[in-house]
Structure formats: C-alpha cells, structure tokens
Amino acid sequence: MSTSPVSAVESVIAARKAAGSGALVGYLPVGFPDLRTSIEAAVALAENGVDVIELGLPYSDPVMDGPVIQAATLTALNAGFRLQHGFEAIAEITARTDVPVLLMTYWNPVVQYGVDRFADDLVAAGGAGLITPDLIPDEAREWLDASSRTDLDRVFLAAPSSNHARLEQAIELSRGFVYAVSTMGITGTRKDVDSAAKTLVARLREAGATSACVGLGISSPEQVREVLQYADGAIVGSVLVEALATGGVAAVAATAARLAAGTIH
Amino acid sequence: MALRDELGPYFGEYGGRFVPESLIAALDELDAAYTAAKTDPVFQEELAELHRTYTGRPSLITEVPRFAAHAGGARILLKREDLNHTGSHKINNVLGQALLARRLGKTRLIAETGAGQHGVATATAAALFGMECVVYMGEVDTERQALNVARMRLLGAEVVPVTAGSRTLKDAINEALRDWVANVDNTHYLLGTVAGPHPFPVMVRDFHRIIGEEARAQVLELTGKLPDAVTACVGGGSNAMGIFHAFLDDPEVALYGYEAAGDGHLTERHAATITRGRPGVLHGTRTYLLQNEDGQTAESHSISAGLDYPGVGPEHSWLNDIGRATYLPITDDEAMAAMRLLSMTEGIIPAIETAHALAGTMKLGLELGPDAVILVNLSGRGDKDMETAGKYFDILDTAALTAEAEEEFAMRASETGNHA
Numbered sequence: 197m198s199t200s201p202v203s204a205v206e207s208v209i210a211a212r213k214a215a216g217s218g219a220l221v222g223y224l225p226v227g228f229p230d231l232r233t234s235i236e237a238a239v240a241l242a243e244n245g246v247d248v249i250e251l252g253l254p255y256s257d258p259v260m261d262g263p264v265i266q267a268a269t270l271t272a273l274n275a276g277f278r279l280q281h282g283f284e285a286i287a288e289i290t291a292r293t294d295v296p297v298l299l300m301t302y303w304n305p306v307v308q309y310g311v312d313r314f315a316d317d318l319v320a321a322g323g324a325g326l327i328t329p330d331l332i333p334d335e336a337r338e339w340l341d342a343s344s345r346t347d348l349d350r351v352f353l354a355a356p357s358s359n360h361a362r363l364e365q366a367i368e369l370s371r372g373f374v375y376a377v378s379t380m381g382i383t384g385t386r387k388d389v390d391s392a393a394k395t396l397v398a399r400l401r402e403a404g405a406t407s408a409c410v411g412l413g414i415s416s417p418e419q420v421r422e423v424l425q426y427a428d429g430a431i432v433g434s435v436l437v438e439a440l441a442t443g444g445v446a447a448v449a450a451t452a453a454r455l456a457a458g459t460i461h
Numbered sequence: 462m463a464l465r466d467e468l469g470p471y472f473g474e475y476g477g478r479f480v481p482e483s484l485i486a487a488l489d490e491l492d493a494a495y496t497a498a499k500t501d502p503v504f505q506e507e508l509a510e511l512h513r514t515y516t517g518r519p520s521l522i523t524e525v526p527r528f529a530a531h532a533g534g535a536r537i538l539l540k541r542e543d544l545n546h547t548g549s550h551k552i553n554n555v556l557g558q559a560l561l562a563r564r565l566g567k568t569r570l571i572a573e574t575g576a577g578q579h580g581v582a583t584a585t586a587a588a589l590f591g592m593e594c595v596v597y598m599g600e601v602d603t604e605r606q607a608l609n610v611a612r613m614r615l616l617g618a619e620v621v622p623v624t625a626g627s628r629t630l631k632d633a634i635n636e637a638l639r640d641w642v643a644n645v646d647n648t649h650y651l652l653g654t655v656a657g658p659h660p661f662p663v664m665v666r667d668f669h670r671i672i673g674e675e676a677r678a679q680v681l682e683l684t685g686k687l688p689d690a691v692t693a694c695v696g697g698g699s700n701a702m703g704i705f706h707a708f709l710d711d712p713e714v715a716l717y718g719y720e721a722a723g724d725g726h727l728t729e730r731h732a733a734t735i736t737r738g739r740p741g742v743l744h745g746t747r748t749y750l751l752q753n754e755d756g757q758t759a760e761s762h763s764i765s766a767g768l769d770y771p772g773v774g775p776e777h778s779w780l781n782d783i784g785r786a787t788y789l790p791i792t793d794d795e796a797m798a799a800m801r802l803l804s805m806t807e808g809i810i811p812a813i814e815t816a817h818a819l820a821g822t823m824k825l826g827l828e829l830g831p832d833a834v835i836l837v838n839l840s841g842r843g844d845k846d847m848e849t850a851g852k853y854f855d856i857l858d859t860a861a862l863t864a865e866a867e868e869e870f871a872m873r874a875s876e877t878g879n880h881a
Binding site for chain 2: 255256257258259260262266270273278279303304305306307308309329330331332334335352353354355356357358359362366377380381382
C-alpha cells in the first residue's frame with residue numbers, strides 16, 4: 197500500500213486499531229431522500245461514532261447493490277440528482293466534520309465526467325478517495341494515474357473467490373483500505389456474517405494487508421464486534437439506509453451510535 | 462492481423478471486464494473452459510451433433526423475389542435462422558454455453574431475456590440437459606411477450622419479472638448479474654448477446670459464427686460470388702456478429718447493422734445506440750451507450766423487446782469506428798411495414814427485431830439497384846409477436862394491407878431520404 201503522503205482514511209483505521217479495536221465505516225447514498233437530508237444524515241454518522249463515511253453516488257445500474265440501496269439511489273435519481281450535487285455534498289460534509297469521506301461510485305459516471313476532472317473536483321471538495329465496486333485494478337490504469345497524481349485513496353475489492361495473485365494486486369494498488377467482500381453476493385442485511393469473511397481477511401493478511409475492512413451483510417453492533425476481532429474495519433450500509441428511509445436523520449444517528457457500540461470492547 | 466482473428470478481451474478501445482471482483486474467478490474459469498473447448502474435437506463434435514439433430518442446421522437460404530421487387534429489384538437472400546429449433550438464432554449460442562456449463566459442473570442456468578427468444582432457448586437447453594433454469598425478464602417485456610413467458614414456464618423454467626429501473630432488458634441483465642454474484646458456485650450465467658464482460662462477447666460471437674460460415678458458402682454456391690452486402694438487425698448484436706464474422710475480411714462485402722430507432726432516432730424514444738450514443742461502461746464492457754451527461758444509462762424504446770437495449774456489443778462499436786460496418790436507424794413504423802411486406806409477399810413472418818433488418822435492406826436495395834445481391838440474416842420468426850402485430854395493424858382486408866404497406870414504405874423512404 198502506498199504510504200506517502202499519509203492517507204487520512206488509513207490513519208483513522210490505524211488509530212482505532214492501535215487503541216485495540218477497529219474502525220466503523222458507514223455508508224449512505226448522497227441525494228437520498230433529498231440532497232439536504234443526505235448531508236445532514238452523513239454529518240450525523242460522523243457525530244455518532246462512524247470513523248469513515250462512505251458516500252454512495254446514485255447510478256442507474258447498481259449491480260452490486262441489493263433492494264434497499266437500489267430503491268434509495270433510484271429515488272435520488274428520480275428526484276433529479278446530478279454528479280455536481282455529489283461534490284457539493286462532500287464539500288459541505290467535510291466542512292462540518294473531520295471524518296474522512298470516501299465516495300463509492302460505479303465506474304461509468306467517472307468515465308463520463310472525465311477521470312482526471314473527477315479526481316480534481318473530488319480533491320477540491322475535500323473528498324478522500326473512491327471505492328469502485330465495478331472497477332477491477334486490471335482496468336483501472338487511468339484511475340491509478342489520476343489517484344497517484346492527486347493522492348486520493350483508491351479502494352479495490354477483494355472477494356472470497358479471488359486467488360492469491362489477485363489479493364496481492366488489490367492490496368498493492370489499494371490505498372486507504374482493501375474492501376473485503378464478506379460473502380459472494382450483493383449489499384443487504386443478513387442474519388449472519390458469512391464465515392468466508394474471516395477466511396478472506398486471514399488470506400489478505402497472509403498476502404500482506406495491513407488495512408482490510410469487511411463489508412456486505414453487517415447490520416448489528418454484535419456483528420461489528422465480531423468482524424473487528426479479525427478485521428481492521430467493519431462497513432455498514434443497508435441498515436443505515438433503512439433507518440434513514442423510515443426514521444429520518446434522528447434514526448440514522450441512533451443506529452450509528454448503536455453500531456458504534458460494537459467498536460468498543 | 463485479419464479482422465476475423467480478434468479474440469478479445471479488447472476490440473480497439475472497447476470490451477474488457479468492468480464487473481465486481483467476485484465475478485472474476487468465474488469469468489476466468491469460463492474463459493479457460495472455452496479456450497480449451499475451442500480446440501477440443503470432442504466438444505466440437507458434441508455441438509455439431511446437436512446442431513444436426515436438434516437445432517436443424519445447416520439452416521436454409523431462401524431467395525425472396527416478390528419481396529425484392531419492393532427493394533429496387535436487388536437479389537435478396539434470407540439466411541433462415543427463424544427455422545432453427547425454438548425459432549431464432551439464439552439456440553446456437555445457448556447450446557454451446559450449456560455444453561460448457563455442463564463441463565464446468567454447473568447445475569443451474571440463469572439468463573436475461575428481452576423478447577423472450579433467448580429465454581426460451583435457454584429454458585430449452587436446460588430442459589434438454591436436465592438443469593435448473595431461471596430467466597430474468599423486465600416486467601414490461603413479460604407483458605408484451607406473454608406467449609414466450611408461457612413457453613418458458615412450460616419448459617420448466619422459472620421466469621422472474623424484474624421490476625427495478627426501466628423494467629426492460631437492461632434491468633434483467635442487472636438482476637441476472639446479481640444472481641450470478643451470489644450463486645456462482647453452481648450457476649452459469651448464460652448471457653444471450655455479444656456484450657458483457659470478456660469472454661462473453663467473443664464466445665457468443667464464436668457460437669454464432671456458424672450463421673455466416675454456412676451462409677457464405679451457400680451464397681457462393683447459389684450465385685458464384687460473394688454478396689454485395691450483408692445485413693442484420695442490431696440490439697446487443699449477436700445475430701449480426703454471427704453473420705458478419707465470416708465476411709469481415711472480404712472488403713468487397715459491405716456490412717450493415719440496423720438499430721431500432723423507435724419513434725425516430727432524433728426523438729427521445731429510440732434504441733439507436735451507435736447512431737446516437739457515445740462510449741461508456743455498462744454491464745461489464747466498454748462500448749457505445751445511450752446515456753445522459755452524467756453517465757446514467759438512458760431508457761431505450763423500441764416496439765421490439767429484443768432490440769430495446771441502451772448498449773451494444775463492443776465488437777460492433779469497434780467495427781463502426783474502423784468503418785468496417787455501417788449502423789443505421791430503422792423506426793418502429795418502418796420495421797412493422799417490412800414485417801407485413803415479407804409476410805404478404807413471401808409467406809414468411811419475421812420477428813419484429815428481424816423486420817428492422819428487412820426495412821433497412823429495402824432501402825439498401827433501392828440504393829444498390831437490381832444487380833446487387835444482399836444477404837439478410839432472418840434471425841427469428843414472428844409468431845411471438847402476434848399480439849404486438851395484431852394491435853399495431855388492426856384488421857383490414859388483404860388488398861388494402863398490401864397497398865398500404867407499399868404506400869407506407871414509399872412514404873417512409875421519401876421522408877427519411879437516402880439510405881446512408
């Protein structure tokens with residue numbers, strides 16, 4: 197993993213680890229249920245124990261997402277969400293909190309905006325980097341160049357089905373953390389976190405990973421605690437989106453605080 | 462290098478693999494199995510035997526002089542993929558991939574479908590091989606292709622109406638990809654067109670190459686020379702790639718792909734991806750797309766469910782850019798007029814998808830004149846479209862219909878001006 201200059205995301209995760217625990221990464225889509233509320237909800241995450249904000253950019257064909265996040269991002273798009281709104285939201289969130297903000301985006305919006313222009317505008321807005329669910333390192337040359345030039349984090353995915361060479365590649369080219377996909381599937385709440393997650397993190401460690409966060413299917417403080425026993429961070433999404441959809445910003449704040457309890461022994 | 466030798470994963474700047482990491486192992490496994498099968502005589506013989514005894518290959522070519530009289534008198538030859546078992550070219554690819562899936566030990570086939578032709582073909586192969594089958598179909602399409610839904614269910618497949626997004630083919634592909642990510646251990650995603658991540662575009666093309674290879678030899682035998690032009694409809698573009706491929710390195714043969722222009726390619730309601738789109742990434746591949754400024758996929762529109770797709774296979778994008786093939790828009794009305802004309806002049810009812818190729822061929826024939834020989838991929842039969850066609854045409858007496866079809870076509874042709 198590249199080390200210079202230091203990634204804010206990596207530093208936050210390392211600090212939580214050094215304190216004997218791990219980081220809580222909280223996902224919410226920008227523009228849902230509307231732009232203003234999504235900004236308030238993201239700030240509420242930061243104020244209630246979330247260490248890294250993962251802001252999802254609405255996209256018309258989100259193949260990695262389950263029904264909850266699909267419905268939320270479709271709502272945002274139908275309400276007129278534009279990419280520019282994403283940068284505006286990041287600028288306001290990062291003005292109000294020191295918690296680093298990663299943007300989770302499918303690849304085509306970045307391609308159409310222009311990879312370099314996207315990177316420059318993300319830096320200008322105070323964003324920390326990108327999580328790219330449908331961009332594998334093999335296809336990422338332009339993004340590798342742009343992120344190296346701008347010192348943005350780039351989070352690639354590692355899956356239970358990835359072979360050793362692909363894990364090594366994801367570790368080497370990621371900055372911030374490697375996103376360990378807990379299960380062969382898509383986003384959504386699950387009763388149990390797949391045991392495949394533990395095995396995957398162990399394989400990532402063996403391949404040299406020092407910053408690995410587990411995502412997909414984590415929705416309770418107990419699951420956060422369980423994951424942090426072997427991983428450096430736990431990523432939570434759908435349960436926060438559900439809270440926002442049903443109970444607004446107050447429910448997001450309460451849910452985040454409840455999940456954050458899982459990061460404390 | 463010969464154009465025919467392109468093996469992917471890239472065709473110029475198009476193609477690749479833009480998918481979640483979870484799918485890479487499955488794509489690698491598929492690629493390896495396919496690469497091995499290509500040179501494995503046992504596999505090739507299994508597929509050839511199925512084509513002889515089940516598909517009904519080789520398919521005929523039929524000359525259609527009464528239809529051609531409305532197309533400038535050019536000599537028009539139809540490659541009769543509509544006569545294949547299940548009624549379209551789709552079975553060529555489905556049997557190939559189903560054999561591969563069996564080799565890989567997969568017991569479950571999933572597929573997306575628009576018109577239902579690919580879904581029916583996949584359900585057929587699943588029945589033949591004793592595999593479980595789930596077909597994802599946009600809810601809009603299950604309504605306009607109700608007969609094919611019944612066919613798939615009769616064949617033992619589960620048909621899942623997709624209610625996400627625009628509820629058409631693109632959303633069915635999203636849902637199939639989500640299923641595949643979650644069930645990749647026992648499931649093969651039997652993608653039905655020359656799109657998607659590598660190796661699908663090259664593999665699906667290769668399973669359809671037999672269309673062009675047979676047709677090239679058949680035309681040579683019948684006419685003593687290669688055709689002046691080869692035409693096909695293009696949604697994702699599998700039947701077009703299948704018939705184009707054998708002619709890619711015959712520069713004297715012009716290649717024309719006809720896209721669905723819906724209400725008109727200059728309106729907002731069309732599916733003319735190459736005519737109106739620009740390069741981007743969708744469903745695992747870099748290719749021309751219909752999209753807004755932000756890269757959000759646009760909703761496409763076509764009377765034919767099988768062409769109602771905002772993307773296109775990456776090899777077509779490349780053939781367009783290098784000028785080897787020409788892609789032109791055909792409206793709903795032009796296609797329906799051609800559907801009626803072929804039915805009434807030759808007793809062959811084409812699928813509405815295929816009718817786009819026929820409408821384009823009529824314009825091309827007028828342009829090339831009576832000395833030209835045009836080979837058309839008659840990719841599918843129209844039985845599945847009787848509900849749409851019945852609503853579209855109402856019922857008039859035969860003479861009026863023929864006169865109207867001719868009049869309508871003449872009017873369309875004069876409205877849209879020159880062919881190219």
